Amino acid sequence: MSHNSHSQFEVPLNEKVKSLPGFFGIHLEKQAPYDVLKTESGIEVRCYRPQTQARVTASGEYKDAQKEAFNVLAEYIFGENKKNEKIQMTTPVLLKEISKTKEWTMTFILPPHFSISSAPKPNDKRISLHELPVHLVASISYPGINTPEKIAEYTEVLKKWLKKRPWYIPLGDLQSAQFDGPLTIPFFRKNEIHIEVKHLH
Numbered sequence: 001m002s003h004n005s006h007s008q009f010e011v012p013l014n015e016k017v018k019s020l021p022g023f024f025g026i027h028l029e030k031q032a033p034y035d036v037l038k039t040e041s042g043i044e045v046r047c048y049r050p051q052t053q054a055r056v057t058a059s060g061e062y063k064d065a066q067k068e069a070f071n072v073l074a075e076y077i078f079g080e081n082k083k084n085e086k087i088q089m090t091t092p093v094l095l096k097e098i099s100k101t102k103e104w105t106m107t108f109i110l111p112p113h114f115s116i117s118s119a120p121k122p123n124d125k126r127i128s129l130h131e132l133p134v135h136l137v138a139s140i141s142y143p144g145i146n147t148p149e150k151i152a153e154y155t156e157v158l159k160k161w162l163k164k165r166p167w168y169i170p171l172g173d174l175q176s177a178q179f180d181g182p183l184t185i186p187f188f189r190k191n192e193i194h195i196e197v198k199h200l201h
Contacts (some may be wrong), residue, residue, distance in 0.1 A: 031090065052109075054122065057098065057103055057126070059103045083121075094180050139193065158174070162195070168194070
């Protein structure tokens with residue numbers, strides 16, 4: 001199958017029917033498993049279990065890069081892989097900007113039973129598979145349509161919260177996390193900002 005930056009991935013009809021509850025923000029997809037360690041001022045510190053992730057990087061403006069990256073990863077989980085295996089969707093979908101270069105890395109979290117060795121290998125070489133061990137994440141949630149402005153706004157709130165709690169050391173880049181598709185009514189959409197942290201004991 002040929003790939004280009006303007007490829008339009010068409011979701012199968014049966015998957016569109018399944019996604020109808022998502023119109024009202026009802027999540028049928030499984031979430032990446034975690035335990036909540038702390039809740040304060042609308043912010044959670046979570047312990048996520050090991051994950052196998054599929055990642056792709058796309059360049060361009062936020063909306064265009066997001067769409068391209070999503071299409072590439074959606075093809076992979078709908079069977080465009082070495083095993084022609086369909087993979088269950090798991091939320092959230094993670095997105096982070098790379099050093100303000102107008103490049104964005106999107107991550108799909110694979111179901112927990114997959115490891116790096118058992119996950120189907122992608123046909124598209126733009127996709128890379130990664131394993132993440134148990135890790136802590138500080139997160140803040142907010143509703144509505146996700147935009148770069150909203151991401152920046154809530155990123156700042158989370159950064160300020162962490163700055164006042166120096167026993168949480170931020171690791172890596174902040175990521176936006178989305179739980180809903182574009183058909184979900186904006187009022188029902190759930191978004192989060194995630195940052196991996198280390199807890200000083």
